[in-house]
Amino acid sequence: MRVAILRFPGSNCEPDAYRAVAREGGTPYYLFHRDTDLQDADAVILPGGFSYGDYLRAGAIARFSPIMPAVERHAADGKPVLGICNGFQILCESGLLPGALERNAGLKYLSRPVDVRIERVDTPFTAHYRKGDVIRIPIGHGDGRFTAAPETLAELEQQGQVVLRYVERPKVDAPGNPNGALNDIAGIANRDGNVVGMMPHPERLADPLLGSEVGRRFFSSLVQWKRPALVSHA
Amino acid sequence: MSFRVHIRVMPRRGLLDPQGQAVERALGALQFAGASNVHVGKAIELDVAAQDEASARAAARAMCDKLLANPVTEDFEIAVEPK
Amino acid sequence: MSFRVHIRVMPRRGLLDPQGQAVERALGALQFAGASNVHVGKAIELDVAAQDEASARAAARAMCDKLLANPVTEDFEIAVEPK
Amino acid sequence: MTIATPAAAAQPYPGDPALTPELVREHKLNDREYAEIVGMLKRPPTVTELGVFSALWSEHCSYKHTKPVLKTFPTSGPQVVQGPGENAGVLRLPDGWAVAFKIESHNHPSAVEPYQGAATGVGGILRDVFTMGARPVAVLNSLRFGPLDDPRNRYLFAGAVKGVGDYGNCVGVPTLGGEVTFAPGYSGNPLVNAMCVGILRETDLIRAKAHGVGNILMAVGARTGRDGIHGASFASEDLSEASEARRPQVQVGDPFTEKLLLEASLELITSGTIVAIQDMGAAGLTSSSAEMAARGGVGVELDTSKVPLREAGMTPYEILLSESQERMLVVVEPHRIPEVQAICAKWELGATPIGRVTDDGLFRVVHNGITVAAIPGQSLVEDVPLYYPEKAESPAAVARRSATPSAAPATDTAGALLRLLDDPTIASKRWVFEQYDSTVQANTVLGPGGDAGVLLVEGTNFGLAVTVDCPNRYVALDPYQGGMMTVAEAARNVACTGAVPLGITNCLNFGNPDRPEVFFQFAEAVRGMSDACRAFGTPVTGGNVSLYNESPIGAVDPTPTVGMVGLLADVTTRIPSAFQRPGDLVAILGTTTGHLGGSMYWWLIRDFLGGPPPPCDLAAERQLQRFLAAAAAERLLHSAHDCADGGLAVAAAEACIGEPYTSQPLGAGIHLEQPAGISPEGLLYGEDGARAVVSFAPDDVDRVRALARELGVPLAVAGSVTGPGTALRITVGSQTLAWETTELRRTYLEAIPRRMSA
């Protein structure tokens, strides 16, 4: 599985995604924002970081990078695209995913663990989890409050496009939803389920040496992903 | 000709504006009792070279549509003055 | 009476404005060739209850001095309109 | 008297003001220094030269008051690859790896503009590390402010924390630790120290030494504006209203450009394209070029009219002294300029030739063809007049150390624990470190909140433990003991994770050295630190001095902050600080004498800040460090937490409290023997050093005891960990004190957020 990992000026989690893919036996490689060809990628990851310093709005400038038209075509072909954190923000800005990621309700950057429930297991990134699994992985963001117009939100729920939701464990002394995201949304997919964006960072807990590797299955799912046979919608 | 363009990008009415709320609370705490309905957005200023005011304004609108404002969550206003 | 107050808080001239620079470069890359001298600051809107326009303005200035603008790095402008 | 011929000619730049005694004084150069300058040049300096001397001969750049004392630090050891004198120190790690690390202050800029001051402090220390060829893998920060009931202090605290966070987060380097202390002495003069740790292959190490006559100097990165002109001399004066008025243009940080500069610099270094690289930090282009030339024993010629500017009409004086951030000076062989430019262009950065290496030993500056400065380069950097200030301990300090509290002993021994946990200096710093990305780079094994941060060195299975510490109260009461204790506490924190302490960097924050009591503190603290470093085998690899930390209300507490790194041969053996499992046994390591002098307990509960601080027993500390490393290697311990502020009771409470994200804190039942002559307060809240609270499986008790005996560490098995939501019970003699751990946790977690939302 060839996995293109995009580097925008200011990306800083691309080595983390690279390692996570390589560990599961995939073939990661970097592409630069100025590239225009995905070089036969089977999947694309837009990593975390601060593309263009997050100046103006997170992801707003990166979405115009020369590489993005190729990503749009790849997505339109139904192939897997994952945006993590800043990558999620770029996907929303570019319209590949609906909604927007706004300043955290607490107005502060937040680096902490969150508990998220896997709501969908038929995406290329979550197939190795069981529906309802709750995993604890880190977030690190200042702009992670998922927002969408009421109609969009209703549609996301109806279509089952919510992939990850923040949950609160009993008797903890911190809110389960760290940023005020509507409907506790931590990650969503597009209609076809091939494009996924998420605020938490599974790639940061994917190495046995770190003491927890609960994030690994996002990458093992991807590396072993087989595209389902096309079902005609006609 | 060159125009100075002032753009105000504000959170869309009805959406949560935590920053506006925080400022409103802080103003209250500082005893600025008369302040209410506070919203915080972005101010962008730039020079635009254009034939006339109308085209400077049109250019600024295009910039907002494309880049400067997020159509999902923000509204914008443009003011143009000759330099 | 109540006034609608618009405040623009901008990075002080001469200080580095990385955000303005990034936006200027992005506009250039998007072929908005005519844009230059871009600066990005904060826009704040609020209602102020006051006797008259002058005291609304004075209140807004006090808010800027105390809270809304950083006296070391930012300058502000105030516009007041009756509601 | 004969008129000597000038060493080299230089002319005023058109528009320069006349050289007057007032102008000389405004440049913070005294008569003696001015005479030395004239003697060195054999003519009066130009105004540009005056600016250059002012910057390089500031305390900040020249260490003119402190050099002789700093020379007494132990700096060698088998692990030292690079000691003091470079941008950062470097220690050897296994398998060809090395660690570069350094700490630096940004106190004065942060007092004026906390957000930008702290942000640019982080930016500067990152550059110090990546200019060595190391990739930054961790930052730490040490912060000190006046009490949080003052809104100005809250503003400074909030701004500095946001500045540290925004910068490091954007560059993508995890913040793995730090400390925050609040005390009245820091009102008006906060301390903001930032540390960076980087990893490199030892063979990729590059030193900031210009060589090769004819090689080209290039400016890489951001354009030069009028930011922070005279920042170095500004850092070398008391904070007064006058300095408030003449404060330089604030330096604004741009972490986005820093990230590009980081990638470009590492690519320039590892590709072998460049000869040397140094960041333009304090005193900008002047110090970077003059210091690189002096280290290489060559001259330099700069053409300031070639420097890319952000603002039109800057004079050579302004260009030389600008402290615009995110700039590098690079030395390149002429034929490689295109390669350098290509690498920089890839990272969207400019790279502009602005000068060359010469053979005449001069620091020469030309602007539009006019030579505006020509100074013997070696002398400029090395012949700064040294000062040997007087030192004498103030009688008030002696009296404070020998005093005891006059208020009656407290009656509510149990309630004291809640008071201590609610004090912002002891309370959880989660409000702070959750604003810092602590997991980016995917190597974080132990994040902030414990004793030291631990990270995996990528591509290996070993880890580094990192910490910054300074028990400033102790240093104020007894600078020698306090100096030792600073190193001991850092080492203890590192050791509690199971790591072996390797070496230190330090940031010496003191008041005005011309006052004998301040210089006494300085010299004694350094002596104490040196003794501890020698005893632990942890050499000093570099550091930074920040003097003149005084505000209208007086000097700050002497604060010699220590940054330490330690090695965990197998990162999976790391020990967390909080209890992990109900049923585990709890033991106390070390000797408890009930020493309350200098304690937080006396200060908060008995309203008395004084007495002798706990004496530092270096041998006992060393034995404790050895025990913890050995026990970790055998995977014997489930938790280890040192006793520091607030003593045993606070350490035990913190071990119960753990993280807010676990469902309910654990409890513990602990029994303390009460030897004759020791009060319950002393047992619970005394701050004797060389102690830790550990937990382990009951099955391992014999092995733990044997190891402690073998290594000479006193160990008392004192109780056990109890289940979630149970109380912390401590029996002292016949008296049992009990606390609801949910209440302890709430108090500890809420102390800072509650004050910050006031």
Ligand SMILES: Nc1ncnc2c1ncn2[C@@H]1O[C@H](COP(=O)(O)OP(=O)(O)O)[C@@H](O)[C@H]1O
């Ligand atoms: N400014 C800070 N930045 C990051 N982490 C911090 C900061 N202040 C405190 N911490 C974290 O909280 C832990 C506990 O702080 P402190 O009580 O000062 O510890 P100790 O006494 O063990 O040095 C530190 O080891 C560190 O991990």
Ligand SMILES: [Mg+2]
């Ligand atoms: Mg500790």
